[in-house]
Amino acid sequence: MILKAITIEDTKGLLGMLPTLHAGVPDRIFIATDNARCPKCDVYVKEGDEVKIGQVIGMRHAAFFDQPIHSTVSGKFVGYEKHYHRSGKLVNFMVLENDHKDEWDPSLQPRSDEEIAKLTRKDFSEILMQNASVGLGGSSFPTYVKFNTDAKIDTILINGIECEPYITADHRLMLEHPEEIIAGIMLLQQAFNCKKAKLCVKSKYKDLKEVYTDFLKRYPDSGIELCQVGNFYPQGWEIAMIKSATGISVPSGHLPSEFGIADFNVSTVVGIYQAIKFNRPVIERYISITGDGIKYPSNFVVRVGTPLKEMLERCGGYKNPDVDKVFILGGPMMGAALPSDDCIITKTVTSVIVLNEEKHEENPCIRCGSCMMSCPAKLQPKLIMDAVKAMDKAKIKELQPLRCIECGLCSYVCTSHIRVTDIVRRAKVIAKLP
Numbered sequence: 001m002i003l004k005a006i007t008i009e010d011t012k013g014l015l016g017m018l019p020t021l022h023a024g025v026p027d028r029i030f031i032a033t034d035n036a037r038c039p040k041c042d043v044y045v046k047e048g049d050e051v052k053i054g055q056v057i058g059m060r061h062a063a064f065f066d067q068p069i070h071s072t073v074s075g076k077f078v079g080y081e082k083h084y085h086r087s088g089k090l091v092n093f094m095v096l097e098n099d100h101k102d103e104w105d106p107s108l109q110p111r112s113d114e115e116i117a118k119l120t121r122k123d124f125s126e127i128l129m130q131n132a133s134v135g136l137g138g139s140s141f142p143t144y145v146k147f148n149t150d151a152k153i154d155t156i157l158i159n160g161i162e163c164e165p166y167i168t169a170d171h172r173l174m175l176e177h178p179e180e181i182i183a184g185i186m187l188l189q190q191a192f193n194c195k196k197a198k199l200c201v202k203s204k205y206k207d208l209k210e211v212y213t214d215f216l217k218r219y220p221d222s223g224i225e226l227c228q229v230g231n232f233y234p235q236g237w238e239i240a241m242i243k244s245a246t247g248i249s250v251p252s253g254h255l256p257s258e259f260g261i262a263d264f265n266v267s268t269v270v271g272i273y274q275a276i277k278f279n280r281p282v283i284e285r286y287i288s289i290t291g292d293g294i295k296y297p298s299n300f301v302v303r304v305g306t307p308l309k310e311m312l313e314r315c316g317g318y319k320n321p322d323v324d325k326v327f328i329l330g331g332p333m334m335g336a337a338l339p340s341d342d343c344i345i346t347k348t349v350t351s352v353i354v355l356n357e358e359k360h361e362e363n364p365c366i367r368c369g370s371c372m373m374s375c376p377a378k379l380q381p382k383l384i385m386d387a388v389k390a391m392d393k394a395k396i397k398e399l400q401p402l403r404c405i406e407c408g409l410c411s412y413v414c415t416s417h418i419r420v421t422d423i424v425r426r427a428k429v430i431a432k433l434p
């Protein structure tokens, strides 16, 4: 189904108010054998083998963890193709032909409430590792690692802030699935033996306030509260969220758990709920596909492994097809630019922004200082840029570019259209050199 009447001009404030569309499941699904964190992989099926949803069809290997690869359709493994991954790299994808029977691996059985009640933090970690649960806010960090701590957790924070422009998929998820989100938070409270939990959202979302104020009345002793925070970017940055929600400043180089905090993205919480309750990996996710380069921006539930090209068709195709397009996976500030639309939607793709390209010529720096005033990590991007130009390694290290969170604000505010963030990224590479 395509929204015929809504265009990007209408949707800047409206997209989050429209119901999420189910994208359907394509005839062919593509599952990456490797990714940015996992350069090696073992494949457990051979061409022609039948597969079921949730079946482990391979194992990715990273420096300090292994990650099972799950089929997201039932059907047949038919070979490999190269496509772009969200990291911007061309990688190998396993091609699965969908039989459209939607049959799950029968070994994946739900857990009873009694079984769940006995699970320890270590059990949670094991189950989430088997289900390849990762940060679905875009970090792709393995979730089980957060459970491998003996730290005393006083507060659980759920990040539903989604502070980048254009993106509203988490907003819709929170509106449409409060049951799963609250059930997921309660599981986290059990795992961390922690009573206090806050669901952090932008204060401008009155609809979320209404839904959760009403919904949480059913659980008056749950210890869960809605926490309304600022509407600015980068309020969703972990450190900024923790400061707003708890008043605690987590210094650079320290973990939130050292301050009694465990935090998770709201989509990750739903994934945790599915893994613990149903013993199922994430096979679909909420995403925003938007930007002024497509006709009908929409929020979708998308099967993991769907080609972006198919989703763009569901958005009515390109607007102004003669104009070159810019493809950004993730938000416009922190997302990765892709060279083409030949990309696959993996489970860590939160959104795809398609923009009509606007070419801006870079001008010399006018020393306005805007980049320094805007930096949430309190860095000095202009000085870092000067040090990179001078290839002054000692100065670069002194300016601590490794604290940069790549929020993109320094580029965004630069009136000279200098890609300051790209230069700070380069500084990070130089700063890591011996």
Ligand code: SF4
Pocket (backbone or CB within 6 Å): 371, 374, 375, 376, 377, 378, 379, 381, 403, 404, 405, 406, 407, 408, 409, 410, 411, 420, 421, 424
């Ligand atoms: S991208 Fe720029 S503004 Fe953002 S943290 Fe890094 S240096 Fe600061």
Ligand code: SF4
Pocket (backbone or CB within 6 Å): 364, 365, 366, 367, 368, 369, 370, 371, 372, 381, 382, 385, 410, 413, 414, 415, 416, 417, 418, 420
């Ligand atoms: S914002 Fe741009 S022009 Fe202004 S100081 Fe920074 S780099 Fe220079």
